[in-house]
Amino acid sequence: MSAKIIDGVAIAQKLQQEIASQIKDLTSKGLRAPGLAVIIVGENAASKIYVNKKRKMCLELGIISKDYNLPDNLAESELLKLIADLNKDYTIDGILVQLPLPKHIDSNKILEYILPDKDVDGFNPYNIGKLSLGRSALRPCTPKGILTLLQSTGVDLKGMNAVVIGASNIVGKPMAMELINARSTVTVCRSTTRDLPAIARQADIVIAATGVAEMVKGDWIKQGAIVIDVGINRLPNGELVGDVDFEQAKEVAGWITPVPGGVGPMTVATLMENTLYAATVLHSLV
Numbered sequence: 001m002s003a004k005i006i007d008g009v010a011i012a013q014k015l016q017q018e019i020a021s022q023i024k025d026l027t028s029k030g031l032r033a034p035g036l037a038v039i040i041v042g043e044n045a046a047s048k049i050y051v052n053k054k055r056k057m058c059l060e061l062g063i064i065s066k067d068y069n070l071p072d073n074l075a076e077s078e079l080l081k082l083i084a085d086l087n088k089d090y091t092i093d094g095i096l097v098q099l100p101l102p103k104h105i106d107s108n109k110i111l112e113y114i115l116p117d118k119d120v121d122g123f124n125p126y127n128i129g130k131l132s133l134g135r136s137a138l139r140p141c142t143p144k145g146i147l148t149l150l151q152s153t154g155v156d157l158k159g160m161n162a163v164v165i166g167a168s169n170i171v172g173k174p175m176a177m178e179l180i181n182a183r184s185t186v187t188v189c190r191s192t193t194r195d196l197p198a199i200a201r202q203a204d205i206v207i208a209a210t211g212v213a214e215m216v217k218g219d220w221i222k223q224g225a226i227v228i229d230v231g232i233n234r235l236p237n238g239e240l241v242g243d244v245d246f247e248q249a250k251e252v253a254g255w256i257t258p259v260p261g262g263v264g265p266m267t268v269a270t271l272m273e274n275t276l277y278a279a280t281v282l283h284s285l286v
Helices: 008-028 045-061 076-088 107-113 125-132 141-152 172-181 196-200 263-282
Strands: 035-041 064-070 094-097 161-165 185-189 205-208 226-229
Touching: 008 045, 008 141, 008 263, 035 045, 035 076, 035 263, 045 064, 045 263, 064 076, 076 094, 076 107, 094 263, 125 172, 141 172, 141 226, 141 263, 161 172, 161 196, 172 185, 185 196
Parallel strands: 035 064, 035 094, 161 185, 161 205, 205 226
Antiparallel strands: none
8 A cells, every 4th residue: 555645735835824823913913024034145046946935935924034145155254244134134034045055164163154033044052952952942943844744644753662863963963853852762873873774674764865776675665654844855767756765655655755856845834933923032023
């Protein structure tokens, strides 16, 4: 029997509708709309596509987007100055610096310079620290969006065995913390982990974030498991695939996300959710 599809597009649209409704309620009371500053440095084509999606969604939801398209040779000091100005701007609730940055700019320094209460990407060490403690804060968008997808299945996550394949600072590590906070039992693996297929077969939840096209095969999946595919890879023939062999895995899994149309839409929607949270909770816009 084929797995049930976790429709990230539909779930993201529902979240977007809720955000738009809350923002409309704010502005109807004479309050300002939440503000998001989006910074892109250089001419990375993939980054431009992703940033344009974010800007389009801001427009649709009623979030004020301030856009900064900066040249590739921008000095690090100039970017820090811009962030300092945005940190002081009370109309800006979130600051997003699109990665990757040019090699002459220290990404860690830039991300740490954003005030924690405006860090809508959830990458500031302060926010990661609060996530590790299970305390309310701005949380990394992709892991938080994945948790929303998992919750949409109606499955109780408490006590479930979860395997996260990939240990990046952006997805793998914060995803593990999200699952620990949901009271799952979590194993974090890498593509080089010994006996990785055997470990994955023990999992009730498999989250693949390796960046390796179709690495996770159907015989890695436990019958009825929930499979979340974070990857997006383009094959030589132009086809987009994830880190999971979807055709194989869907015949074994109980639930599975497609690529595209799974995790991706939730990442952008969760960024908007974080911006609204920053405005209403952290900046008291209510």
